[in-house]
Amino acid sequence: MKNMHAYLLSGKNTISTEAEALVSLAARLDDTFIKAVEILLACKGRVVVTGIGKSGHIGRKIAATLASTGSPAFFVHSAEAVHGDLGMVTGEDVVIAISYSGQSNELSTILPVIRRLGTKVIGIGGNPSSDLAKMSDIFLNAHVEKEACPLGLAPTASTTVTLALGDALAVACLEARHFGASDFARSHPGGALGRRLLTHVYDVMRQGDDLPITTPDTPLTQALAIMSSKRMGMTCVIDKHGKPIGIFTDGDLRRLIQKEGDIRHYLIKDVMSAQPKSIASDALAVEAASVMETARVSHILVTDSNGVLIGALHMHDLMTAKVI
Template structure:
């Protein structure tokens, strides 16, 4: 039966600080004892010809899932296998080309003790994240990473708290060190995170955002302005490109140009496009990043930009709103 809850703000604050301090101290202890075993683990991971298979049970399993996800998203292909499922068929996913990272604070998990001898017979190397150097896991691994702690942050010294924090930090250290060794950069990270903000910025090209074909407003220089306005209204881009017979852009006319023209002249029906267009419009290539187009448009205070290929032919156009819809900006 649940006991009566005793809550005092100052006591709660002290408890929170004590927990964080305990885990921070354990991480500093880990920092100080990191040795050549860590370097040996990195060498194994960098030489892996298959996947990094992370195994664990209970809280260690939850930490293992996070470590595997971090490895996979930073250039080290990885997946997680629950130790309990491994002994009932999932071990078939592991090959001799893989590396296993086994996580168990006690190092005496029955499931891991059953699985790892089979894994070793495949020729698979094993890295252990463990708190006891004389455990079964320590004896079965190729590289032992000491994740020992003085005490759990839990006042009962029962709930895995500090121990899971240390294991997670070791996993992050492995992932980041491999990332740096592989010169894994922003573009690589973006490919692993295409749905994120960075992915959209680094994987979205002008050709993916621009309007083209029948959606692109086009007129010739000698067309009367009223006809050009009809094209602008039909295509609803707030502008029209002005092109010559070779489909090369010679100008652009926007809603802003229209307003300024009316203010200056009132009756504008007699104008042709070559008289009112803005010559030498800014343009960008279709293979440039969309974020570069956004930067150019912002720098030049433009709402529109034409897209021109290597031959100087108009192939598309963009409105700043298109970049916003694509979540590039």
């Protein structure tokens, strides 16, 4: 139990130390941060993030965050840059160079070459008097009073602060570019948000020969055969202009049998539900899901700008497309 208490205390101390470092960072952000954001926004090429060791790991995440929030970016390992990867950098790029000590041999080797290209350099480190600070157009101070590591050796608070600075740059650029949810979705087409914001009704609706359609005077028995063959659990009822005037579902059928018993003499117009829910084909699929959920129905019809039936959706179609 004594050891367990020590573990808990250690965890709390680590988090508190890093939280204090973040609060201190926020308090000292100044015009240099504004200038760094302006350099990133003016970039005509790519943002190239570079670093080595733990700074390299943090740099990879910063590059990934920038790239997914509207600032095209990639990571180049400083050691690899020394041996050829520096050829990826152009004069139209912006380099974010990360080194807490600011004395990385690899950065000290490549930054003069980068500067000769005319490339702007944003340095992030913990020593404003370091070589990195001197070779940067803008230097962002990531200094921390102490690391969370009790030995003061393992980068902990300093890497957290560096990561937060990268996030701050990315978010400031995102907001300046008015980068919205739809833009984010285009960067994440395989994710849940991407599917919700990029999938339209026309992408998932049933149409053509897959669509169960009847006219008002269709006998119910014939309508049931159409429903069975199309396997959608309903049939759309349209008028002579192709506009939907009703819908008849498996649920309607069960309720009708329970109430009437013999249903063979009915026409579909006698038993259909009038004024079915419909949606435009260019609406987002998630909007269709919302309408269906609100109305507590499993189907929704799809119409064109003239109100003509062109498709239909079952809730299962949205589930299959992973929209819901």
